[in-house]
Amino acid sequence: MIKFLELCISGISLGSVYALVAIGFVVIFKATRVLSLVHGSLLLLSAYVVARAEPTVGFLPAVLLGAAVAVVGAVLVQRVFLERLRRRGANYIALTMLTVGLDIILLTEVTRRIGARVYGINNPWGSEVIHWGGFSFPVARLAGIVVSFSLIALFFAAFKYTTWGVALRASADDSHTAALMGIRQSRVAGAAWAVAGALAAVAAVFLVAFPAPGLDASTSLVALKAFPAVVLGGLDSASGALVGGLSVGLVEVVLSGYGEQLSFLGGGFGSVAPWALVLLVLLVRPSGLFGSKEVARV
Amino acid sequence: MTAGERTAHPTGPLLLSGGGGVTAPPPARLVVDGLTVVFGGVTALDDVSFTVEPGTVHALIGPNGAGKSTCFNALTGVYRPARGTALFGTHDLTSMPPHRIASVGVGRTFQNIALSPSETVRDNLLLGRHHLGRSGFLADALGTRRARHEERQALARIEAIAAFLGLADKLGTPLGTLAYGDQKRVEMGRALAMEPRLLLLDEPAAGMNASETESLTQSIDQIRSELGISVLLVEHDMTLVMQVSDRVTVLNFGKKIADGPPAAIQTDSTVISAYLGEPEDWTTPHPGDGPGETSSER
Amino acid sequence: MCSRPSRRISWPASPARVVCWAAAVLALGGAPFFLSSALLQIGLLAGCAVIAAIGLNILTGTAGQFSLGHAFFVAVGAYGYALLSGDPAAANVVGLGLPSVVSVPLAVAIAGLSGLAFSPIASRVRGLYLAVASLALVFLGQHVLFNASAITGGFHGRDIAPLSVGGFTFSNRDPLYVLGVEFGRYERLWYVALAATVAAYLVARSLLGRRSGRAFRAVRDNEVVATAMGVNVRATKTAAFVVSASYAGLAGTLLALTLGRVVPESFGFEQSVDYLAMIVIGGLASVGGAVAGAVIVASLPLLLSQFSSYLPFLATPGSGGIEAGTFTRYVFGIAIVLILLFEPRGLSALGRRVASLGRRDPVAPAVTGGQSSPVPQSAQ
Numbered sequence: 001m002i003k004f005l006e007l008c009i010s011g012i013s014l015g016s017v018y019a020l021v022a023i024g025f026v027v028i029f030k031a032t033r034v035l036s037l038v039h040g041s042l043l044l045l046s047a048y049v050v051a052r053a054e055p056t057v058g059f060l061p062a063v064l065l066g067a068a069v070a071v072v073g074a075v076l077v078q079r080v081f082l083e084r085l086r087r088r089g090a091n092y093i094a095l096t097m098l099t100v101g102l103d104i105i106l107l108t109e110v111t112r113r114i115g116a117r118v119y120g121i122n123n124p125w126g127s128e129v130i131h132w133g134g135f136s137f138p139v140a141r142l143a144g145i146v147v148s149f150s151l152i153a154l155f156f157a158a159f160k161y162t163t164w165g166v167a168l169r170a171s172a173d174d175s176h177t178a179a180l181m182g183i184r185q186s187r188v189a190g191a192a193w194a195v196a197g198a199l200a201a202v203a204a205v206f207l208v209a210f211p212a213p214g215l216d217a218s219t220s221l222v223a224l225k226a227f228p229a230v231v232l233g234g235l236d237s238a239s240g241a242l243v244g245g246l247s248v249g250l251v252e253v254v255l256s257g258y259g260e261q262l263s264f265l266g267g268g269f270g271s272v273a274p275w276a277l278v279l280l281v282l283l284v285r286p287s288g289l290f291g292s293k294e295v296a297r298v
Numbered sequence: 299m300t301a302g303e304r305t306a307h308p309t310g311p312l313l314l315s316g317g318g319g320v321t322a323p324p325p326a327r328l329v330v331d332g333l334t335v336v337f338g339g340v341t342a343l344d345d346v347s348f349t350v351e352p353g354t355v356h357a358l359i360g361p362n363g364a365g366k367s368t369c370f371n372a373l374t375g376v377y378r379p380a381r382g383t384a385l386f387g388t389h390d391l392t393s394m395p396p397h398r399i400a401s402v403g404v405g406r407t408f409q410n411i412a413l414s415p416s417e418t419v420r421d422n423l424l425l426g427r428h429h430l431g432r433s434g435f436l437a438d439a440l441g442t443r444r445a446r447h448e449e450r451q452a453l454a455r456i457e458a459i460a461a462f463l464g465l466a467d468k469l470g471t472p473l474g475t476l477a478y479g480d481q482k483r484v485e486m487g488r489a490l491a492m493e494p495r496l497l498l499l500d501e502p503a504a505g506m507n508a509s510e511t512e513s514l515t516q517s518i519d520q521i522r523s524e525l526g527i528s529v530l531l532v533e534h535d536m537t538l539v540m541q542v543s544d545r546v547t548v549l550n551f552g553k554k555i556a557d558g559p560p561a562a563i564q565t566d567s568t569v570i571s572a573y574l575g576e577p578e579d580w581t582t583p584h585p586g587d588g589p590g591e592t593s594s595e596r
Numbered sequence: 597m598c599s600r601p602s603r604r605i606s607w608p609a610s611p612a613r614v615v616c617w618a619a620a621v622l623a624l625g626g627a628p629f630f631l632s633s634a635l636l637q638i639g640l641l642a643g644c645a646v647i648a649a650i651g652l653n654i655l656t657g658t659a660g661q662f663s664l665g666h667a668f669f670v671a672v673g674a675y676g677y678a679l680l681s682g683d684p685a686a687a688n689v690v691g692l693g694l695p696s697v698v699s700v701p702l703a704v705a706i707a708g709l710s711g712l713a714f715s716p717i718a719s720r721v722r723g724l725y726l727a728v729a730s731l732a733l734v735f736l737g738q739h740v741l742f743n744a745s746a747i748t749g750g751f752h753g754r755d756i757a758p759l760s761v762g763g764f765t766f767s768n769r770d771p772l773y774v775l776g777v778e779f780g781r782y783e784r785l786w787y788v789a790l791a792a793t794v795a796a797y798l799v800a801r802s803l804l805g806r807r808s809g810r811a812f813r814a815v816r817d818n819e820v821v822a823t824a825m826g827v828n829v830r831a832t833k834t835a836a837f838v839v840s841a842s843y844a845g846l847a848g849t850l851l852a853l854t855l856g857r858v859v860p861e862s863f864g865f866e867q868s869v870d871y872l873a874m875i876v877i878g879g880l881a882s883v884g885g886a887v888a889g890a891v892i893v894a895s896l897p898l899l900l901s902q903f904s905s906y907l908p909f910l911a912t913p914g915s916g917g918i919e920a921g922t923f924t925r926y927v928f929g930i931a932i933v934l935i936l937l938f939e940p941r942g943l944s945a946l947g948r949r950v951a952s953l954g955r956r957d958p959v960a961p962a963v964t965g966g967q968s969s970p971v972p973q974s975a976q
Contacts, residue, residue: 035724085936092723093662094936097876100869101932108925112918224731224865231728266743275732279717282729286721374824400826408824414817425814429826431807435835438806439799449806492825 002134007257008250013141015249016148020203021226022233022241023155024196029235030172031192033092038077038099039200040220041107046070047204047215048110051119059123067201074197075190077102083186111217119215121208144206151202152242155195159238164191172236225252228274232281234291243289248274325352325526326387326403328496333382333392335365335372342368344552345382350496355522355529357539360549361573366532367409369549370500374406375399386496400429405494407485409501415474419465419484422473423456426491456491463487463517479510486517496528497521503535511538518542540564548572624790628783629775636782637854638898643789644851645894647796649874649886651843656872657880658804659836660816662723665730666871668737669841671863672710673848676703678858679747681757689754690746696759700849707845711837718837719830734868741860753859756852759788766853781856789850796843800883803839812836813881873928877935879942888943897924
């Protein structure tokens with residue numbers, strides 16, 4: 001029982017970090033109808049910046065710098081590339097493939113710089129573990145939960161009450177009318193990409209923190225785990241992304257924790273279980289749990 | 299180039315008997331009975347009944363939002379009605395798989411041009427013959443003798459239809475490069491290529507100038523008298539409606555408010571008061587005069 | 597190149613065209629006589645990529661179904677062949693010991709059936725949801741390849757039984773000399789691959805130029821319109837998946853025969869992305885484009901590393917500079933971005949432009965994908 005609860009806390013911690021990335025995907029999808037496949041390398045880039053800057057400037061400034069790099073990178077992707085293609089009426093396949101092309105370039109560059117190295121990022125929590133009546137948790141995991149949920153709460157508040165949030169929701173519901181109401185689509189989109197970049201940067205810090213081994217070239221693959229999360233919840237549902245992120249984190253950690261009992265499913269089934277979950281959910285609900293059904297176009 | 303592109307006939311005669319080897323089944327009447335469509339609690343179409351007699355042009359008119367397009371979409375299986383039937387001959391259109399509706403002899407055009415801009419006029423027209431074809435994926439892949447024969451027959455028929463509509467010299471042109479009026483004609487041609495017994499025309503004159511509307515009026519007249527096809531017409535251009543229709547059904551707020559020959563409808567007080575909100579539909583002789591040849595807006 | 601096979605534009609057979617064709621036939625047919633084994637292997641791998649890319653382009657380019665899972669279906673073909681033709685007496689992997697000529701079509705059929713098995717999802721799930729669902733196939737597939745070691749050989753993979761037709765084996769056994777050239781595995785397989793690739797090309801052109809191809813494009817451009825024209829949208833999507841998975845299966849079988857050994861890492865996420873890169877670079881919905889894109893994406897990294905010692909801008913592996921593999925990743929990434937921004941119809945359109953330079957007829961303006969004008973959802 002103690003093991004199960006520990007796994008649950010750990011799963012929620014990982015899940016909340018996935019949710020950060022997944023919410024970024026939802027915001028991007030709402031604003032630009034694209035699945036950002038460049039996110040994995042943006043996340044890797046910001047983690048790399050944090051890892052390189054931290055020894056000289058300290059943890060918090062390094063994180064801010066990493067986030068700034070991710071934000072600038074994301075906005076550039078949207079402004080310089082996607083917007084240009086979107087104006088020509090390109091469909092979602094072309095737009096998404098554009099993010100694939102950018103991902104290949106950025107990923108190649110960052111992994112080349114990282115090489116075979118593994119960067120540890122010194123953070124305030126280090127590798128401390130709290131012991132409390134039979135339970136034990138890494139502090140970094142708890143910090144992950146606190147920081148992620150604070151940011152998620154902040155995001156939902158902004159989504160609900162700020163002009164940007166209203167504009168984003170309006171554009172997603174009916175881009176034509178939103179444009180008539182004077183909403184500058186490209187501004188909303190730029191801000192959406194910025195938010196997604198910032199969320200990914202924070203997520204990156206926790207994804208490479210203890211008890212994970214640190215930052216290496218494969219960290220970008222971790223960002224792919226946010227895909228099942230976002231599709232599970234529904235591409236255009238922010239609360240769906242939260243639910244999806246938590247489910248993916250829980251399923252992954254709990255199933256991995258009981259890996260021995262599940263060995264008939266193969267070693268490491270926990271880490272691919274979210275993908276099986278996504279297929280099961282789509283089989284029943286083709287637009288995810290909370291995604292809106294596409295209206296037939298005539 | 300292919301045989302049909304020798305010279306352009308402005309509007310040549312179109313012999314229906316050919317039909318690519320398909321013998322025309324007897325004309326059938328469309329009996330719409332108690333059709334009701336509900337969208338999330340809102341009744342868009344409320345208990346609407348009317349009958350389209352074989353070989354007639356039947357207009358469906360009403361102010362914006364009256365439910366005309368909803369009715370079209372319910373008849374073609376895009377929306378499932380909550381109640382009611384639409385019997386065409388012996389087939390209930392509202393309960394059959396939507397893709398089977400074409401093969402019982404119902405063809406349609408779309409309000410906003412719904413053709414493939416990157417395909418040639420020829421391929422856009424050939425799509426209309428899909429339900430008449432029999433060659434499957436394997437036969438097409440292997441290019442069997444039957445598949446090739448079928449393709450040749452379809453092509454010959456398409457050339458006749460293109461000539462009928464004055465498009466004979468444009469078969470090889472990518473659709474996206476045609477003028478707006480020509481695109482509208484291709485839209486009509488594709489519906490004719492379906493060899494329908496009942497043709498649903500959704501605002502065929504929208505965006506046309508006076509002379510284009512004039513030739514459209516002739517085409518609809520020919521379709522009824524020479525080809526013997528029944529036409530159900532949704533249209534805002536009252537001059538056109540009154541010129542070509544044998545019978546008119548008027549909808550307002552989803553309900554039928556009048557039904558009768560054009561002359562009776564023109565003097566019907568309920569209809570006039572329903573239209574008072576947008577008098578331009580009534581008074582302007584040619585609403586199409588305004589936009590002129592505005593192919594650019596689409 | 598015309599993209600509609602059934603209506604071939606009969607150009608006058610200009611001497612230049614005749615010479616071009618003759619040169620191509622001679623070069624491809626005679627390759628085993630003047631290319632080294634290493635280059636032949638690169639050519640064979642390019643052939644596999646061509647077949648796979650044609651299949652993906654039918655699915656994604658023509659039918660508009662965005663798939664990130666193509667590598668999975670390639671794996672089904674490769675491992676399917678390995679299982680069917682494998683030696684039953686092998687120590688740690690299962691083999692059914694079927695004759696290889698039977699195993700090849702069966703492996704292709706199994707791949708096609710796996711596409712069919714995916715249809716409950718493939719025919720209902722749309723757009724980017726489908727992209728992620730197909731990505732799930734790749735990750736779950738990798739998991740199976742690593743873990744079902746009785747069939748797959750696990751991490752280290754398993755050996756492949758050579759193709760054998762009526763006693764003639766496509767391997768290095770029984771030395772064979774043709775016109776003084778030693779015909780080993782690659783030389784012998786070359787003609788098999790050439791025939792398969794040409795057949796894959798011709799079948800795709802035939803399919804896409806007829807009723808089925810129009811149904812695919814109609815489903816891509818507007819499902820409501822397609823339905824009104826009598827196209828069964830779900831059946832058409834299923835068919836697109838089956839066709840594309842069968843192509844992937846053939847590619848996988850040929851890949852297994854070429855490599856002589858299959859390992860999981862040949863069928864991962866990166867390979868799926870590569871297949872997409874091929875069709876975007878070549879030109880979405882163009883069969884010829886898929887061929888060009890596949891040849892470039894598959895062979896460029898191998899050719900560059902083959903000749904890296906002659907290329908001053910490339911470093912030898914391990915020296916810390918930019919290696920051939922890294923270099924080609926930059927090239928592909930940049931190529932995808934530039935092509936999407938400046939010629940969304942890819943190399944096929946560029947090729948047509950070059951070809952039409954001498955002629956009068958202009959190339960049609962670019963129309964990127966369907967539904968260039970999203971229609972308001974009118975529900976009066």
